Amino acid sequence: MSNGYHIVVCGSIVPDPLQTLEPIETFAGPALKNEMLLPAVLDPWAGHALYEAANLASHAPGSKVWLVSLGAKAKLQQVMMTIAQKVSFELIPIDGPAGGFTDAHATAAVLAEAIQSIAGLDRSRLLLFGGWESASRGAGVTMQLIGERLGILDQFQGVDQLTVQPDGSFEILERIEGGRHQVSLCQGASVLFGWATGNLPEPRNNPQIGMANMRAIMPALQRAKTTAPVADAMRYRSASPPKQQRQTRIVKNLSADEIAQEIVAWIEKA
Amino acid sequence: MTPVGPEPAATPASIIDRQQMEVDIACVGFGPAMGGFLTTLSRELLNPDGSPRLESGCMPGAPLQVICYERADGLGFGVSGAVTRGRGIRHSFPDLDLAQIPMATPVKGEKLVYLLDPAGASNRSFALRAADKVIRTFGSLIGFRENALELPLIPSFLQKHDGFVLSLGQFNQWVGEQLTSSGLLQIWPGTPVSAPLIEERTVKGIRLADQGVALDGTPQDGFMPGMDIRAALTVVGDGPVGAVGRGIDAHFGMPAGHHYSEWALGMKMVIELPENSGLETGTVLHTFGFPEPEIFGFLYVHPDRLASVGIFIPSWFRSPVRTAYRYLQHFVLHPYLWRHLQGGTLKSWGAKSLQESGRRGEPYLAGDGYARIGEGSGSTNVLSGSGVDEAWTTGTQLAEAVIELLQQKLPFTRRNLEETYVRRRRASWVDRESRVAADSRNGFPCGLISGLFGMALAGFTGGRVVIPPPSSQEKGSSLEERFGARIPPAELQKLKDEAAGRSLPLHDQIMNRCGWPEIPFDGKLLVSHQDALLTGGSVQAPPGYANHVSFLRPDVCSKCEPKLCVEMCSGQAISRGERGAPQFDREKCIYCGACLWNCRAEETGEPANVDFRAGAGGLHSALN
Numbered sequence: 032m033s034n035g036y037h038i039v040v041c042g043s044i045v046p047d048p049l050q051t052l053e054p055i056e057t058f059a060g061p062a063l064k065n066e067m068l069l070p071a072v073l074d075p076w077a078g079h080a081l082y083e084a085a086n087l088a089s090h091a092p093g094s095k096v097w098l099v100s101l102g103a104k105a106k107l108q109q110v111m112m113t114i115a116q117k118v119s120f121e122l123i124p125i126d127g128p129a130g131g132f133t134d135a136h137a138t139a140a141v142l143a144e145a146i147q148s149i150a151g152l153d154r155s156r157l158l159l160f161g162g163w164e165s166a167s168r169g170a171g172v173t174m175q176l177i178g179e180r181l182g183i184l185d186q187f188q189g190v191d192q193l194t195v196q197p198d199g200s201f202e203i204l205e206r207i208e209g210g211r212h213q214v215s216l217c218q219g220a221s222v223l224f225g226w227a228t229g230n231l232p233e234p235r236n237n238p239q240i241g242m243a244n245m246r247a248i249m250p251a252l253q254r255a256k257t258t259a260p261v262a263d264a265m266r267y268r269s270a271s272p273p274k275q276q277r278q279t280r281i282v283k284n285l286s287a288d289e290i291a292q293e294i295v296a297w298i299e300k301a
Numbered sequence: 302m303t304p305v306g307p308e309p310a311a312t313p314a315s316i317i318d319r320q321q322m323e324v325d326i327a328c329v330g331f332g333p334a335m336g337g338f339l340t341t342l343s344r345e346l347l348n349p350d351g352s353p354r355l356e357s358g359c360m361p362g363a364p365l366q367v368i369c370y371e372r373a374d375g376l377g378f379g380v381s382g383a384v385t386r387g388r389g390i391r392h393s394f395p396d397l398d399l400a401q402i403p404m405a406t407p408v409k410g411e412k413l414v415y416l417l418d419p420a421g422a423s424n425r426s427f428a429l430r431a432a433d434k435v436i437r438t439f440g441s442l443i444g445f446r447e448n449a450l451e452l453p454l455i456p457s458f459l460q461k462h463d464g465f466v467l468s469l470g471q472f473n474q475w476v477g478e479q480l481t482s483s484g485l486l487q488i489w490p491g492t493p494v495s496a497p498l499i500e501e502r503t504v505k506g507i508r509l510a511d512q513g514v515a516l517d518g519t520p521q522d523g524f525m526p527g528m529d530i531r532a533a534l535t536v537v538g539d540g541p542v543g544a545v546g547r548g549i550d551a552h553f554g555m556p557a558g559h560h561y562s563e564w565a566l567g568m569k570m571v572i573e574l575p576e577n578s579g580l581e582t583g584t585v586l587h588t589f590g591f592p593e594p595e596i597f598g599f600l601y602v603h604p605d606r607l608a609s610v611g612i613f614i615p616s617w618f619r620s621p622v623r624t625a626y627r628y629l630q631h632f633v634l635h636p637y638l639w640r641h642l643q644g645g646t647l648k649s650w651g652a653k654s655l656q657e658s659g660r661r662g663e664p665y666l667a668g669d670g671y672a673r674i675g676e677g678s679g680s681t682n683v684l685s686g687s688g689v690d691e692a693w694t695t696g697t698q699l700a701e702a703v704i705e706l707l708q709q710k711l712p713f714t715r716r717n718l719e720e721t722y723v724r725r726r727r728a729s730w731v732d733r734e735s736r737v738a739a740d741s742r743n744g745f746p747c748g749l750i751s752g753l754f755g756m757a758l759a760g761f762t763g764g765r766v767v768i769p770p771p772s773s774q775e776k777g778s779s780l781e782e783r784f785g786a787r788i789p790p791a792e793l794q795k796l797k798d799e800a801a802g803r804s805l806p807l808h809d810q811i812m813n814r815c816g817w818p819e820i821p822f823d824g825k826l827l828v829s830h831q832d833a834l835l836t837g838g839s840v841q842a843p844p845g846y847a848n849h850v851s852f853l854r855p856d857v858c859s860k861c862e863p864k865l866c867v868e869m870c871s872g873q874a875i876s877r878g879e880r881g882a883p884q885f886d887r888e889k890c891i892y893c894g895a896c897l898w899n900c901r902a903e904e905t906g907e908p909a910n911v912d913f914r915a916g917a918g919g920l921h922s923a924l925n
Contacts, residue, residue, distance in 0.1 A: 047921055070377070070923045235845065253484065
């Protein structure tokens with residue numbers, strides 16, 4: 032494709048999953064305790080989507096990547112300091128709440144509106160990328176809902192690989208049950224891809240990319256619209272963390288069989 | 302162009318096509334000093350109409366190009382809780398609203414407490430045991446309770462009653478947000494800087510760490526040589542174990558009579574207090590006497606029932622099996638503290654090396670093309686036990702100097718920086734108080750009582766009368782010297798053999814044998830060392846970077862006993878490897894730097910055997 036793609040990646044932020052997350056009840060419903068104190072990261076699923084987008088764009092001259100991200104502005108700014116050195120993109124920030132207790136329908140509405148308002152976005156070249164799942168919103172429907180709102184009919188979920196064919200069509204590998212992939216062919220844009228993990232490693236930090244990105248990211252953050260996704264129909268009856276039982280033993284070079292045997296023995300004992 | 306300082310030796314220079322980028326000011330390390338520098342500088346970068354007030358030399362017409370690289374993955378990772386008088390910070394923020402900074406609060410009450418040893422296991426001198434006996438006998442008359450004595454007065458030089466309690470992680474994050482949101486300068490965490498770039502006597506910038514390399518530094522798939530960032534001025538604020546500061550020291554040496562002789566390891570927990578803890582927000586406790594007489598402790602109460610609780614293990618504590626984590630647990634369990642902490646939950650944990658040489662460890666503050674600020678520049682006041690505010694202030698002083706030089710269009714030469722930055726620093730309260738403090742700790746190598754006497758002498762005479770400095774630079778006594786009177790030689794040898802055979806540090810066995818009780822793990826607050834590593838953020842070791850700790854001459858290490866690097870390692874990342882030489886596990890390293898100053902090779906006249914480089918990753922906790 033001579034003019035390249037217009038790739039919009041939807042990717043919000045989540046508390047660093049390595050932190051101890053503790054749901055609490057607030058007047059507005061469930062929330063995470065001290066969420067603003069916790070470091071945030073780009074949702075790992077969205078991260079895969081972003082890196083795949085940048086890789087695809089780098090092989091299709093004329094392409095451009097946008098990252099549409101909903102989250103508290105201060106936290107978005109923090110996360111940009113981590114990812115903006117990795118790949119080139121333009122940030123479309125939306126200042127608002129994001130976390131494990133945001134309604135997917137309301138979130139999709141906000142994100143779709145933001146995408147529609149991107150200046151210069153060519154719908155005929157549009158590839159909409161996002162995470163198939165989310166480390167924060169486990170319903171796994173946000174991307175579908177955005178696609179529906181934007182009228183994108185070709186949607187692929189659990190994508191691990193996207194290959195551009197010589198004629199410009201796409202070959203797509205989607206995860207299906209049994210650890211296998213379904214192979215699909217798609218004529219071209221506009222398409223929605225909900226990425227699983229993809230195949231790419233996290234890109235290296237590149238200071239020149241970071242410097243160039245940040246010149247546009249900070250003004251964009253300063254102009255970020257504030258939005259609160261409205262979810263009148265949503266009621267949470269209860270929220271509780273999964274029960275944890277930690278027994279730590281750090282051992283190196285144990286074979287997969289030995290690890291499996293140990294886990295089975297531990298489960299049987301428990 | 303020569304990168305000076307440690308760099309992975311396995312990276313062959315011939316295959317490297319290294320990129321360069323030019324900025325006006327390159328900064329290394331984002332801590333309180335750099336916060337002060339960038340805050341002051343950023344306010345002068347633009348005119349009210351948005352035009353550049355300070356114009357870039359490398360990008361004509363644009364504002365000054367300022368970039369800061371921080372090794373840790375976040376601006377608030379891997380640092381410490383603090384109580385500070387905040388004089389310099391308040392000067393920068395006259396309308397400072399502590400409510401805007403998470404975990405910050407004014408000091409409400411401050412106590413200095415002498416902790417006696419309820420277990421009877423610590424190594425106390427005859428004089429101290431006698432003093433303890435007197436206190437226990439007549440304690441009811443002087444307020445002795447819970448094995449502790451609250452001192453009626455806190456010496457003025459130690460007081461922080463007009464200050465505030467901070468989580469340095471949250472403070473750094475708050476400062477970083479203000480700075481980056483302005484869009485006027487860039488701060489990049491997760492970017493280790495491997496070395497300064499030095500041409501003859503001029504620092505020309507910095508070199509970032511190589512990416513896409515194996516643990517030994519060998520290029521792998523996706524190899525990306527660390528970029529050279531060239532700058533008219535390099536601001537070095539990478540702390541006491543930073544690669545750039547040490548590289549500059551290695552190249553230029555230290556001023557006559559100055560050396561890094563005193564260190565401490567600070568280790569702390571962030572604890573969610575039980576509802577009925579009885580501790581008021583803003584409470585500050587300073588302790589001494591327990592778990593060993595040489596170990597000082599603290600407890601600061603933040604808002605929302607969070608408390609920072611920790612200890613300092615100083616280099617003058619000569620135990621060859623000095624371990625911070627186990628001692629920290631005994632500290633928490635002291636009855637005076639445990640009555641408040643029991644039922645609490647460990648939220649986070651961390652450790653950091655502190656450069657405690659103070660003024661005696663001050664390097665050259667400026668040279669052609671560079672300036673030093675913060676802890677690595679010897680700004681910590683070792684008498685008042687204060688470092689954050691001093692570091693911040695040195696940053697603001699350098700920023701004022703830089704603004705002056707830029708306005709006068711003068712280059713960043715050693716002479717110009719000395720006439721602006723160093724002159725400001727010498728005329729300030731930071732320098733005045735550091736002169737008083739310079740020799741205040743000389744007495745501690747001879748014991749707690751002489752140490753406290755020396756502090757009082759220096760503090761109350763304004764530093765005019767002090768105890769002479771110790772002559773010995775020995776880092777630790779032998780096991781036999783330290784424990785020979787308590788453990789028979791044959792048993793000591795057996796313990797050593799057992800530890801070596803199981804590749805374990807010695808300290809647990811020695812402490813058990815000396816009568817320290819086992820830690821009653823409760824899974825909430827009292828957890829194993831490895832569980833602490835996984836609490837509140839865990840340790841990250843991003844792939845593609847070389848090991849940042851290696852042992853240069855394994856044969857020297859294999860003969861070294863006891864191995865202080867193993868005993869002192871905060872994350873148990875260094876263990877006994879094959880043939881007795883230490884081995885390093887990056888996935889446990891919290892980058893405290895204790896191995897660097899605990900290497901005993903120098904005692905035998907050999908150069909230090911630990912190669913400590915710029916590394917990525919470390920603890921992921923913003924609560925510290």
